[in-house]
Amino acid sequence: MGRSAAGRVGRTELSQTVHILDDPMPEYGEHESAGDPLQTLRHSAAHLLAAAVTELYPGAAYGIGPAVQDGFYYDFDFGKPISESDLPAIESRMRRLAQADIPFVHEVLPRATAIEEFRKRGQDYKLELIADKVEGDEVSVYRTGEFLDLCRGPHVRSTKDIKAFKLLRVAGAYWRGDEKKPQLTRIYGTAWPTQRELDDYLKFLEEAELRDHKKLGKDLKLFTVDDRVGPGLPLWLPDGATVRRELERFIVDEELARGYLHVRTPDVARLDLYRQSGHAQLYSEFMYPPMTFEDGEELELRPVNCPHHIVIYQTELRSYRDLPMRIAEIGNNWRYERSGTLAGLNRVRAFALNDAHIFCTPGQLMDEVKGAIELALYFSKVLGIDEFWYRLSVRDDVKEKWLGAEEQWEEAQAALADALESMGQTYERGLGEAAFYGPKIDFQVRDAHRREFTNSTVQVDFQLPQRFELEYVAEDGSRQRPVMVHRGAAGSMERLFSYLIERYAGAFPAWLHPTQVVVIPITDAQHEYAGKVAASLRASRLRVEVDDRPEKMQRKIREAHARKVPYMAIVGQREAEAQHVNIRDRANREVDHSLEAFVSMVAAEVAERRR
RNA sequence: GCCGCCGUAGCUCAAUUGGCAGAGCAGCUGUUUUGUAAACAGCAGGUUACGGGUUCGAUUCCUGUCGGCGGCUCCA
Numbered sequence: 291m292g293r294s295a296a297g298r299v300g301r302t303e304l305s306q307t308v309h310i311l312d313d314p315m316p317e318y319g320e321h322e323s324a325g326d327p328l329q330t331l332r333h334s335a336a337h338l339l340a341a342a343v344t345e346l347y348p349g350a351a352y353g354i355g356p357a358v359q360d361g362f363y364y365d366f367d368f369g370k371p372i373s374e375s376d377l378p379a380i381e382s383r384m385r386r387l388a389q390a391d392i393p394f395v396h397e398v399l400p401r402a403t404a405i406e407e408f409r410k411r412g413q414d415y416k417l418e419l420i421a422d423k424v425e426g427d428e429v430s431v432y433r434t435g436e437f438l439d440l441c442r443g444p445h446v447r448s449t450k451d452i453k454a455f456k457l458l459r460v461a462g463a464y465w466r467g468d469e470k471k472p473q474l475t476r477i478y479g480t481a482w483p484t485q486r487e488l489d490d491y492l493k494f495l496e497e498a499e500l501r502d503h504k505k506l507g508k509d510l511k512l513f514t515v516d517d518r519v520g521p522g523l524p525l526w527l528p529d530g531a532t533v534r535r536e537l538e539r540f541i542v543d544e545e546l547a548r549g550y551l552h553v554r555t556p557d558v559a560r561l562d563l564y565r566q567s568g569h570a571q572l573y574s575e576f577m578y579p580p581m582t583f584e585d586g587e588e589l590e591l592r593p594v595n596c597p598h599h600i601v602i603y604q605t606e607l608r609s610y611r612d613l614p615m616r617i618a619e620i621g622n623n624w625r626y627e628r629s630g631t632l633a634g635l636n637r638v639r640a641f642a643l644n645d646a647h648i649f650c651t652p653g654q655l656m657d658e659v660k661g662a663i664e665l666a667l668y669f670s671k672v673l674g675i676d677e678f679w680y681r682l683s684v685r686d687d688v689k690e691k692w693l694g695a696e697e698q699w700e701e702a703q704a705a706l707a708d709a710l711e712s713m714g715q716t717y718e719r720g721l722g723e724a725a726f727y728g729p730k731i732d733f734q735v736r737d738a739h740r741r742e743f744t745n746s747t748v749q750v751d752f753q754l755p756q757r758f759e760l761e762y763v764a765e766d767g768s769r770q771r772p773v774m775v776h777r778g779a780a781g782s783m784e785r786l787f788s789y790l791i792e793r794y795a796g797a798f799p800a801w802l803h804p805t806q807v808v809v810i811p812i813t814d815a816q817h818e819y820a821g822k823v824a825a826s827l828r829a830s831r832l833r834v835e836v837d838d839r840p841e842k843m844q845r846k847i848r849e850a851h852a853r854k855v856p857y858m859a860i861v862g863q864r865e866a867e868a869q870h871v872n873i874r875d876r877a878n879r880e881v882d883h884s885l886e887a888f889v890s891m892v893a894a895e896v897a898e899r900r901r
Numbered sequence: 902g903c904c905g906c907c908g909u910a911g912c913u914c915a916a917u918u919g920g921c922a923g924a925g926c927a928g929c930u931g932u933u934u935u936g937u938a939a940a941c942a943g944c945a946g947g948u949u950a951c952g953g954g955u956u957c958g959a960u961u962c963c964u965g966u967c968g969g970c971g972g973c974u975c976c977a
Contacts, residue, residue, distance in 0.1 A: 363972095373905060461972030462904025469974045473904060476972070504970090508912080517950085517968060576976085623977080628902050629968095631975060643977065723976095732977095744977060782977045813934045840934075848938040862936055874937065 332357035335481035341437035342383035361480035394445035404429035454488035455481035501738040503791035522639035529804035550618040555598035561588040591624035599647040608762040614650035635788035648775040659709040662777040666746040683723030702750035727753035738792040745781040797854040812862035819866035830893040
């Protein structure tokens with residue numbers, strides 16, 4: 291399974307370089323080789339797109355056009371932006387060029403010649419790339435008929451090798467990923483070796499729509515978002531709240547068993563607390579304006595939980611014997627995300643983080659980091675997060691973005707890397723992805739559309755202990771500074787829920803499902819027995835409904851099925867007489883059980899949190 | 902915040918080139934008591950997101966705002 295993310299190239303050290311150089315290998319690191327035929331095909335399709343565009347829009351300037359997960363894109367400056375309705379014409383021009391069997395010709399030009407070629411064509415973006423990114427006197431270019439591009443290659447032999455492709459959408463994209471630079475028009479497309487694979491991919495996109503958590507959240511009545519409350523402020527409906535409650539119970543119980551201390555702290559604090567933590571200075575763009583009162587009081591909705599937990603740490607003088615101290619809370623965080631970034635439950639303005647802050651001695655750091663990773667692994671296993679990978683998020687060299695001394699960052703980054711390596715885990719590096727106070731290990735997952743998100747995270751922090759002057763008394767009686775580990779083992783409840791909805795397409799495992807059993811009496815005559823069945827299930831703390839509406843059994847089955855209820859217990863006269871239930875599950879298997887056996891079967895499944 | 906697209910009943914969608922806003926499902930009221938994925942009939946449901954404009958006439962054209970989707974930037 292490849293590990294790169296669609297449209298997210300240019301975010302790691304390796305791809306940063308190749309991205310700018312228009313390399314056909316925008317993957318994250320080692321997983322794919324530069325000669326990978328699919329990448330080559332897609333990169334060539336990007337050239338074909340640019341060739342078609344420059345024919346149809348003679349004044350258009352082209353930026354960069356790499357292959358990405360599942361396809362390719364190319365960025366253009368059209369003068370005035372085009373829209374999706376322009377894509378069919380571009381696509382048919384691409385097909386015409388493909389049929390014309392135009393070879394991809396590699397040339398190495400002297401720098402001056404290359405500059406002259408691109409100047410002649412009015413391609414200022416390419417001139418900028420040559421000036422900034424190409425060293426030495428040789429410039430590698432590819433020619434496709436009239437179209438010339440700065441490019442290292444490789445490419446397919448001829449345009450006719452590009453057989454199965456489709457343009458998908460247009461989007462704005464800042465030149466070289468900088469929002470202060472001009473915004474270009476990006477055209478996304480997909481390309482595959484065969485029509486069959488293209489069709490499969492388009493089918494996949496359709497199926498992803500059906501799994502989308504926003505659609506299922508509405509259909510299954512899990513959550514809603516309403517203008518009157520506000521964008522990015524989801525409301526958990528009763529069934530969604532039930533799933534969340536089960537998740538929280540599971541998470542909290544497991545953490546308690548692992549030595550975490552669960553606390554409760556308020557959603558606001560004095561603004562000074564965030565001045566001390568540094569958030570007011572370095573994180574203010576995400577913080578709500580403070581609530582200010584006549585007497586000068588300034589209260590701030592908290593963007594993070596750490597300062598509150600630090601205050602709890604400081605309620606007593608701590609001894610080395612108290613450490614490690616693991617303070618946990620599913621705490622609400624408030625972050626004013628820019629309107630354009632909000633997305634279903636994945637990006638919201640108020641969310642509940644499965645958070646904890648571990649205060650430990652430097653000597654305990656490694657074990658605590660490993661413990662946090664192990665906990666995240668355990669949660670992943672139980673919850674069914676089968677596909678994820680690690681990103682070691684480190685700082686870049688933009689000094690203003692980070693707090694603290696170089697050596698501490700090095701130490702923290704080494705600690706995280708060592709922890710992963712000692713556990714035999716491989717990881718990719720995310721340059722500039724660190725938190726402002728320290729590096730982190732992010733657990734990356736994909737949604738139904740294969741978009742990448744951070745779910746859990748483990749972060750090492752030397753800065754906040756310093757800023758808050760944290761201490762513990764060491765064995766020798768001296769005062770020492772603890773290290774902090776921030777970790778969100780199961781991520782935020784919102785993002786986790788969104789992931790699970792898509793992971794299971796709404797068919798949650800029985801332990802999580804809002805309704806574990808629907809009892810369906812065939813006629814009114816079985817209502818009493820149906821009530822007894824429900825009572826037996828409830829006595830084992832199972833969530834059960836009796837569908838005693840005056841509807842046909844077939845309709846009740848259909849509706850329970852649409853709700854993806856794990857078990858339907860159908861009871862007619864035969865079942866009532868035998869004290870049995872006829873069970874139909876989500877796979878439409880039918881089996882007869884005694885009531886007693888069925889109750890213990892489901893109770894066991896739920897207790898074990900079986901998938 | 903930026904670029905593109907979109908916004909019609911609770912949901913899914915119709916409504917010729919601008920000419921009386923419709924259907925299915927859901928809801929409500931009746932009838933139906935049923936053996937494994939939709940019983941039947943009736944009723945009700947709308948300031949076409951909101952505001953301005955063009956027009957004899959706007960769901961349709963223009964424009965502003967709000968919201969959603971896909972990207973960019975940013976991120977749990």
